[in-house]
Amino acid sequence: MAQTTTRIPGTAGYPDVFSARTHVVANRVLTVVLGLVYGYWAAAIRRDAGPITGWNIFFGVVSALAFMxxxxxxRAVAPRLRRELHALAWGAFAGVAFGFLYSQTGESVLRSSGNSLIVTGSVTAAMFYRYYTHEDAAGHRVS
Structure with missing residues (x-):
């Protein structure tokens, strides 16, 4: 009996050994784990080595939920956009997420904004390069 494997575009011919359901579960788990790490990180920065309070926990939970x-x-909207806007969406997300964490350190708004713009530009450039090299002119993924 011959076993059929599906191929994922852009994986250079490597077989997909997991089912579609496994990929969906992994994506959801990754979102939750990243959100929890982000919320803990934001709460830890804001706490600044002080005591853990109810408000600090609440802040971490709200930050985690907002991130998720x-x-x-x-993740739902960006793949439907052209490669430029797709890259900009991820760049803006990374810049805002970084800027919020950086602002919790007590630095000025100008410094937080400037560093966020650097992160946004860097992530946008990296994502644009990735999408430009992995899509055809019509925006379809190629392997």
């Missing part, structure tokens, strides 16, 4: 919701939205 926005990341889910970007």
């Amino acid at each position: 919701v926005v990341q889910t939205g970007v």
Whole structure:
């Protein structure tokens, strides 16, 4: 009996050994794990080695939920955009996420904004390069 494997575009012919359901579960788990790490990180920065309070935990949970919701939205909307806007969506997400964490350190708004713009530009450039080299002119993924 011959076993059939599906191929994922852009994987250079490597077989996909996991089912579609496994990929969906992994994407959801990754979103939750990244959100929890982000929320903990934001709460830890804001706490600044002080005592853990209820408000600090609340801040971490709200930060985690906001991160997860926005990341889910970007993951849903960005692939439908042209490669330029697709890259900009991920760049903006990374820049805002970084800027929020950086602003919790007590630095000025100008410094937080400037560093966020650097992160946004860097991530946008990297994502544009990735999408430009992995898509044809019509925006379809090529392997």
